[in-house]
Amino acid sequence: MKKYFLFAAVLALFSCKNSDQDYDASGTFEADEIMVTAKANGTILRLDVEEGQELAIHEKVGEIDPKNLELQKEQVIASIEALDQKTNSPVPQIQVLQTQVSAQSATISVLQEQLDNAVRERNRTANLVAKDAATRKQLDDANGQVKVLQKQISAAQSQLNILQQQISTAKDNVSIQNRAVLSERKPTLKKVEQIDELLKNNTIESPIAGMVLTKYMNEGEFAITGKPVFKMAGLDLMILKTFITGDQLPQVKTGQTVKVYIDQGDSKTKEFPGTIYWISSKAEFTPKTIQTKNERANLVYATKIHVKNDGFLKIGMYGDVKFK
Template sequence: MKQHLIWIAAAVMMTSACGDGKPAYDASGNFEADEVIVSAQQNGEILSFPVNEGDKLNAGQVVGQIDVTIPALQQQQVQASIRALHDKTNNPQPQALLVERQLLVQEAQLQQLYRERKRTENLVKSDAATQKQLDDMNAQVDQLEKQLNVTRQQRNLYNANIATQNRSILAEQGPLEKSMAQYAEQVRKGQVVNPVTGVVLSRYALRGEMASVGKPLYKIADIDTLYLKAYVTGVTLPKIKLGQTVAVRIDQGNKGYKTYSGVLTWISDKSEFTPKTIQTKNERANLVYAIKVRVKNDGYLKIGMYGEMLIHQP
């Protein structure tokens, strides 16, 4: 990489000159792209990976699968544990069911006694029944009401116990859900998802190999837009600014140059000395500044291709 930068910087100082002694261009360098190295996010055997160099992939496209059998089984195990907890909370205790049935029976009996007492009261008023019969009926109602109150207290006690047990059971659900989310994330990361739209530049893995977290699988770049990284001297620096439209050209052999319109997107805030091993003693004191020019690619521009920048359109 260092040697590469040396040759680029040297090209700035060793430019060909026009007839009047002025440089034929203002900066020169090589085209590059925003390259993304896609790495594995899970450990395991690569089950499928149909990616080839030169393939054009879309962002979000699934391009491979890593074996995630172990985390998938662990996820299923946690799901079964959560279902078992819900079964415990949804099934009341047998004692509670018995008390609830007893309460329903006693309430029905009490309603029947209320009706019998009302009928007896009417009979007493018409001298068809004695006061003792009414007193006996009131005693039965009073006794059953007391029994009903006791049964209700038992039901409330069972319900309180059940609620306490359910809270204890459901308290275990939170950690289990977190574990399930972790295993689900591991399963999701078993899919190799392409992050950006672009063309595959290099492939580093094959189906059947073992992948590990962080292992590079392939390199991809969006080549629809390339950047000419070049170097300008301190003399040229005051003539350029960010967002400025400049001309970029490439050599077309006998046809001369092919020219593109570019936009200056980056200017380094640090200067660099020109390579001492190439330049003459007088030129060694010169400083250069790295710049980047964004150029829309029509298909003829390639990564690494040499290009020249002209501040003024030719």
């Protein structure tokens, strides 16, 4: 019985090994690479990245000297504060006019009192004339005095209206002048917001979660907008690029699920599920470094397979594929 189990185990291992070696295609793993470039000009004050280092998404890893932008921001803020000093107040001018209004109102009050007295005196004189106790001339003089006072009151009232109009005009003029000055505040505040947005560009951060592949710049070097700082790649979803022959082409399609294998040593392999997401529409000659199922094939089609990485897959690692 023990000999039977030993024979069965050896047979199973041999069959498994032969089956594992019967792959439909082979290739190497790649990843979508992203070039992280400088978004601002200036000296790099800090850059905490090394090749092979894994970064989290939006992780802040460096800073470009923001001094010039900060000075611009301070200048704009100072100009905003200066706007308040450019505005005028109508209070001093209005106070002078209000004093004149008060004096004119007092004058009118005095004239009105004189008019009231003159009217009473005219009425008394008119009664005396009716009784032949006063002359007609005295009544005419009394009527003349009333008319003079009425004209003086009318002129004083006109002057009072002019002063009140001057107060209203002074308020309007100062308000218009201040609006013209303060109208600069809103666009100037927008300049501050623009500078704040530009200051964000002075922070160097990783756009994705992944590994740093190549570092191009170091602390102390001068960064220019668009100049590469480092290159990284996302490793969560790997790409197995392989080639298939024309005979295999009818067996595959985009969206098809396949099995991907990597070598783990000691004749062991690890299996991953994969999905074909791209097949080249043009044939090309077999690359020297790529093996296909049919070694004699001259024309092949590049194929890319998405494989979710559990941490074992590395860029440049070889992988094998079974389509069925």
